[in-house]
Amino acid sequence: MSMILTRLHDDIGTIIMDNPERRNALSSKMVDEMLHALEVLEKGKARVIVIRAHAGAKVWSAGHDVNELPIAGRDPLAYSDPLVTVLRSIQASPLPVIAMIEGGVWGGACDLALSCDILIGSPTASITMTPAKIGVPYNASGILHFMGIMGVNIAKEMFFSAQSLTAERAEKLGILNHVVPADDMEKFTYELAGNIAKNSPLSIKVIKEQIRLLANAHPLSPHTFERVQGLRRLVYDSNDYAEGINAFLGKRPAVFQGE
Numbered sequence: 001m002s003m004i005l006t007r008l009h010d011d012i013g014t015i016i017m018d019n020p021e022r023r024n025a026l027s028s029k030m031v032d033e034m035l036h037a038l039e040v041l042e043k044g045k046a047r048v049i050v051i052r053a054h055a056g057a058k059v060w061s062a063g064h065d066v067n068e069l070p071i072a073g074r075d076p077l078a079y080s081d082p083l084v085t086v087l088r089s090i091q092a093s094p095l096p097v098i099a100m101i102e103g104g105v106w107g108g109a110c111d112l113a114l115s116c117d118i119l120i121g122s123p124t125a126s127i128t129m130t131p132a133k134i135g136v137p138y139n140a141s142g143i144l145h146f147m148g149i150m151g152v153n154i155a156k157e158m159f160f161s162a163q164s165l166t167a168e169r170a171e172k173l174g175i176l177n178h179v180v181p182a183d184d185m186e187k188f189t190y191e192l193a194g195n196i197a198k199n200s201p202l203s204i205k206v207i208k209e210q211i212r213l214l215a216n217a218h219p220l221s222p223h224t225f226e227r228v229q230g231l232r233r234l235v236y237d238s239n240d241y242a243e244g245i246n247a248f249l250g251k252r253p254a255v256f257q258g259e
């Protein structure tokens with residue numbers, strides 16, 4: 001059964017996450033289907049892509065499929081992880097990608113939404129960063145991505161507290177481009193997409209790539225890189241990492257010991 005539906009209408013491609021039973025958790029199967037949908041739309045007539053959940057979703061996406069998080073001792077968000085792969089594909093897509101968000105965005109799905117170029121939320125949209133809740137160290141590219149978009153203080157608050165950011169606050173912070181009443185969101189999103197589709201695709205592609213390259217221009221010494229990797233290994237080798245995942249799967253609050 002497909003977890004991703006793909007549409008193309010008036011040069012606008014739509015990728016719909018359609019696995020409500022699992023709250024659109026980004027399993028490797030869903031990510032593979034999303035990557036395929038991106039490729040088909042990029043090779044076809046699409047000039048813009050909208051990524052959304054099914055209409056009326058309470059949860060846009062519950063983030064990384066926790067069942068697929070590796071056991072302790074292995075990097076939970078390695079370069080080749082399906083979630084990390086789709087983030088890179090969206091960021092590197094030559095097409096502008098709009099995230100149309102209804103409902104909660106959790107964990108790695110926040111990075112998915114923020115990897116899109118424009119974020120439009122309904123008042124029910126919320127953003128919750130969960131690594132500290134499950135004992136995950138997150139990864140350098142993701143943390144840098146959050147710092148660049150929301151600034152260090154807000155990124156720290158989101159990562160440390162794992163509290164939800166409301167649509168209203170996310171718009172004030174410039175994380176959401178627009179907050180639009182749910183009934184108007186579809187019309188608003190596709191009108192914006194239509195306006196973008198009328199502009200030069202080559203110019204947009206080149207400007208998007210320039211912004212990505214300039215935003216990612218952070219020289220990292222080998223020492224700094226190795227220090228970051230060592231810090232992350234401290235976490236994913238820890239008992240807390242295993243406890244976080246087991247607590248989620250066991251539907252009980254995690255009890256972290258800090259080791």
Ligand code: YZS
Pocket residue numbers: 021022023025026059061062063064065066067069076104106107108109129130131132134136137138
């Ligand atoms: O019990 P069943 O079998 O019906 O399955 C339940 C949930 O276990 C499942 N589900 C998930 N399965 C795998 N991975 C997930 N992320 C995930 N989320 C949900 O879907 C079925 C329905 O879930 P319920 O909890 O009953 O639904 P509901 O009461 O509506 O609550 C929805 C939320 C999204 C609030 C709830 O499911 C939830 O808190 N999910 C976990 C959100 C989360 O912590 N995601 C972060 C995953 N980690 C990452 O993305 C990164 C690794 S990190 O942590 O670093 O950011």
